[in-house]
Amino acid sequence: MAKLVYCADDEQDILDVLREFLTNAGFEVVTFPTGDALLEEFSKRPCDLAVLDIMMPGRDGLTICRELRSISGIPIVILTAKESEADQMRGYMLGGDDYLIKPFSPSLLVMKIKALLRRSEIASPSAGDISFGDVVLSRSQHDVLCRSSALGLTVTEFSLMECLLAEPGTAVARNVLLDKVWGIDNDDIETRVTDETVRRIRRKLKESGSSVKITAVWGYGYKLEKADE
Numbered sequence: 001m002a003k004l005v006y007c008a009d010d011e012q013d014i015l016d017v018l019r020e021f022l023t024n025a026g027f028e029v030v031t032f033p034t035g036d037a038l039l040e041e042f043s044k045r046p047c048d049l050a051v052l053d054i055m056m057p058g059r060d061g062l063t064i065c066r067e068l069r070s071i072s073g074i075p076i077v078i079l080t081a082k083e084s085e086a087d088q089m090r091g092y093m094l095g096g097d098d099y100l101i102k103p104f105s106p107s108l109l110v111m112k113i114k115a116l117l118r119r120s121e122i123a124s125p126s127a128g129d130i131s132f133g134d135v136v137l138s139r140s141q142h143d144v145l146c147r148s149s150a151l152g153l154t155v156t157e158f159s160l161m162e163c164l165l166a167e168p169g170t171a172v173a174r175n176v177l178l179d180k181v182w183g184i185d186n187d188d189i190e191t192r193v194t195d196e197t198v199r200r201i202r203r204k205l206k207e208s209g210s211s212v213k214i215t216a217v218w219g220y221g222y223k224l225e226k227a228d229e
Contacts, residue, residue, distance in 0.1 A: 003028065005027045008031070008056060010053065015033075018031065030047070051109070052065055061079070098112050156181060161201060168225075198214050212224060213225055
């Protein structure tokens with residue numbers, strides 16, 4: 001079955017291009033002139049991935065991103081005409097998984113969408129689950145479980161936990177996390193982006209009652225520890 005992609009943008013020309021390229025790539029595509037319309041439809045029929053422009057009538061794309069992230073872990077791609085590092089940083093901090101500045105290559109967007117969907121679905125058959133304390137990283141479920149209950153991690157949160165669980169108890173540098181999780185290299189935003197993602201994971205670990213915690217290593221990065229250590 002074709003993956004369902006929702007696209008919200010107030011420029012009809014862009015929506016037409018997105019529909020053409022994504023449909024030709026084998027996706028089912030539904031377009032919306034506002035993020036509010038996308039969010040309303042999502043409540044009735046959730047999609048597999050969302051593409052959001054930042055500047056739209058009504059609530060902007062970053063607000064819609066935050067709303068979607070509060071109810072779903074689907075991959076989210078942010079589009080904007082602003083060549084603003086602040087917008088990029090906010091998009092990542094609010095839960096966006098990737099980012100493109102207009103004008104952009106539709107073919108590049110298709111590649112990014114395919115990569116995000118692969119990350120959210122495909123686990124390496126040679127790689128097993130990873131256990132640490134009372135949590136288990138389940139590749140088949142693409143989530144982290146605490147005593148068999150899923151934390152409900154997003155694609156990005158799962159990737160960050162995968163990096164930390166690869167060497168539990170060992171500190172992983174922020175720049176390593178930024179490269180492996182987001183594929184970006186920007187010293188100005190790495191601390192805030194990684195810190196915000198870690199904050200969300202910490203909240204989910206706490207809500208699950210897990211004894212595993214993410215500890216900051218000052219001036220370097222993060223590591224996983226058990227609460228009794």
